Amino acid sequence: MxxxxxxxxxxxxxxxxxxxxxxxxxxxxxxxxxxxxxxxxxxxxxxxxxxxxxxxxxxxxxxxxxxxxxxxxxxxxxxxxxxxxxxxxxxxxxxxxxxxxxxxxxxxxxxxxxxxxxxxxxxxxxxxxxxxxxxxxxxxxxxxxxxxxxxxxxxxxxxxxxxxxxxxxxxxxxxxxQKREKQKREGLEKSQRPGSERDEDSQSVLCSENTDVRDHQSPGLDSESEQTQPSEEQGLEQRDREFWEKPCAFTPESRLEAHHHLEEKRRAKEREREKPQKVKPRTLITAEGRVLNVNEAKLDFTLTDDEESNCVLLDLHVYRHMDTSLLDVHVQPTYLRVTVKGKVFQLVLPAEVKPDSSTAQRSQTTGHLLVTMPKAHGDIKPKKFSFSHSNTQFTHRPSPERECMRKRERLEVEPGKHSAVDLASLTLRGDYTRQQPLRLPANQQLPATKETPISKDFVDNPDVPPLI
Incomplete structure (x- = not known):
């Protein structure tokens, strides 16, 4: 009440x-x-x-x-x-x-x-x-x-x-x-009965159904007969259907009875929800040792095999506003496992990687998780391209050794392009930090410098230091 x-x-x-x-x-x-x-x-x-x-x-x-x-x-x-x-x-x-x-x-x-x-x-x-x-x-x-x-x-x-x-x-x-007095007496008698006729009838119906099922089955199918028995939830649904299909007069008593029936049904559902639910065992690796691909968090991802850097890159689209402490990354030689708020993301890698050399970084703008996993076998190849994404340009800068190699390559003569050596790219070797006298050919002389005449109004002040 x-x-x-x-x-x-x-x-x-x-x-x-x-x-x-x-x-x-x-x-x-x-x-x-x-x-x-x-x-x-x-x-x-x-x-x-x-x-x-x-x-x-x-x-x-x-x-x-x-x-x-x-x-x-x-x-x-x-x-x-x-x-x-x-x-x-x-x-x-x-x-x-x-x-x-x-x-x-x-x-x-x-x-x-x-x-x-x-x-x-x-x-x-x-x-x-x-x-x-x-x-x-x-x-x-x-x-x-x-x-x-x-x-x-x-x-x-x-x-x-x-x-x-x-x-x-x-x-x-x-x-x-007079009619109402009769309805009240019937309602009072019904409420004072030790058991509800509807519940007894429904139980008898359930028992008869179970008996019929057992009679039609063979003796060797006991396990299957247990599975065909109606559950408690099915019994509640059947009793609920019988309650609403049973004809009755529209009286205050019947309205109260319907209200109490709905309350009992609601409480039964709450009790059912409060019961500890059976958690299915999580299978990540089979008994035979085969690793499964699992994506419980339903996250988008991108797996890239970068041959230039000899790495495997995983871009996992983690929620932008989620705290990084809720992420747990484990890299194994053949697979990767990321736990996102208790939900597992597991992926089999296309090649064997080095777990100790792997790194995981989180983007501060998008929140994505980038896991870089170097391959266990193979050589790192130099990059010869630049990758652009939306409005940002990412360009690979070569090392000094690569720059020197590039300059030496320019000294080679290609018949289809040059007819002479490119003297602009030649560099001198040795230490030229010392000042050496400039030697000119015998038939070449330096141009004479033109002196500027002194003005008539010029006065030499002895107090002013000379210009050097």
């Missing part, structure tokens, strides 16, 4: 900063509430109260809500209209799909002078002959009944035929009361 608590009302009062004493509107629908309580003490200024789709059997503890204008009690178990005289400001009352069978109880709403709208759709009293005429005659302040406006002519006719309609309604109401 769900009780109306202060915590529950505060949770539903978020629009009012969780203050309940100044609350004017509160919605307590679909909370499985079975009794109205405490609301008239905590929320005196309440104007709108939603209590639809609960299990409330009686209207109570709302008489002190003097400012209440709209009360919604649809989809509950209310059978009598009562205890609403104190709601002086009540304008609209919704009792759709309840069990109001005593139509004479609408007379309790005469004191609600501001009542304009009333909804009784789906109640047993709406099936009475003269139902609308009786309500219109009993409540002269009403302007709309079940969504249909009340005209002046309809009100006059209802007042004229009130005596005849009242006698007819009383007869039908007595019949309904």
């Amino acid at each position: 769900v009780r109306v608590t202060e915590e529950l009302i505060r949770r539903r009062a978020e629009h009012n900063n969780c203050e309940i004493f100044t609350l004017e509107e509160v919605s307590l629908h679909q909370q499985d509430i079975e009794r109205i309580e405490h609301i008239d003490k905590w929320c005196r200024d309440l104007k709108i109260l939603y209590l639809q789709n609960n299990l409330i059997p009686k209207i109570e503890n709302v008489g002190k809500l003097k400012k209440l204008e709209y009360l919604n009690l649809a989809l509950n178990n209310i059978e009598v209209i009562e205890n609403l005289e104190g709601c002086e400001s009540l304008v609209k009352l919704d009792l759709t799909l309840n069990f109001v069978g005593r139509l004479s109880s609408v007379g309790a709403l005469r004191e609600n002078l501001h009542l304009k709208e009333l909804f009784l759709v789906g109640n047993p009293c709406t099936e009475f002959q003269g139902y609308r005429q009786y309500v219109v005659a009993c409540l002269p302040q009403l302007q709309c009944l079940d969504g249909s406006p009340i005209g002046r002519a309809e009100r006059i006719r209802a007042q004229q035929d009130l005596d005849v309609v009242r006698r007819r309604v009383q007869e039908q109401e007595e019949d309904y009361v």
Whole structure:
């Protein structure tokens, strides 16, 4: 049983900063509430109260809500209209799909002078002959009944035929009361039985099905017969199907029974989820020693066999914002294993690698994991190309030895390209750091330097040091 608590009302009062004493509107629908309580003490200024789709059997503890204008009690178990005289400001009352069978109880709403709208759709009293005429005659302040406006002519006719309609309604109401008493007795007897007939029937059906299965099987198939026996979950599904297929009258008792059945089913599912689940043993390497490819984390990856650097490169697309401490990398000669948040990524390598020389790096921009694994066999070849990716250019820079080799290669004469030696690439050998006199050929002399004449206004100052 769900009780109306202060915590529950505060949770539903978020629009009012969780203050309940100044609350004017509160919605307590679909909370499985079975009794109205405490609301008239905590929320005196309440104007709108939603209590639809609960299990409330009686209207109570709302008489002190003097400012209440709209009360919604649809989809509950209310059978009598009562205890609403104190709601002086009540304008609209919704009792759709309840069990109001005593139509004479609408007379309790005469004191609600501001009542304009009333909804009784789906109640047993709406099936009475003269139902609308009786309500219109009993409540002269009403302007709309079940969504249909009340005209002046309809009100006059209802007042004229009130005596005849009242006698007819009383007869039908007595019949309904007797019928309800019988339904209550049957429901009480059913609840006092030691075992549920539905459960016993379902168990007998399960036993008969198991017996039939065993009769049709051979004696040597005991293991298969155990596998064909229905599990506990199948038994619950069968009992649930039988419960909803069994015909019953629409009464407050049947509605409560359906609610309890749904609650038991929900608890059974919670117990099933709380049970420790059998974890399948993880198979990474078979009994024969064969390594399997596993990708439990469902990650994209790229495996490259780089022949130039004699390495195997693995680019694993790890989540960008995941912490690196959640990664665990193990490199073996023939396979690689990466654990990502407890999920295994295992890959068989195309060649044998050196685990001790392998490296793992994480990209700070994309979060990808790059594992570089040198091959155990083979020679490193020089790179002769550059690789570009999107807007970034990655160019391989040759070593000094390679640069020297390239220069020496340029000294070779290729008949198809050059007819003479390229003197621009020749370099001198030896130590030429010492200054040596410049020797010119006999027939060549240095050009004479032209001296600049001294100006007439030039004055030689002895204090100024000479220029060197």
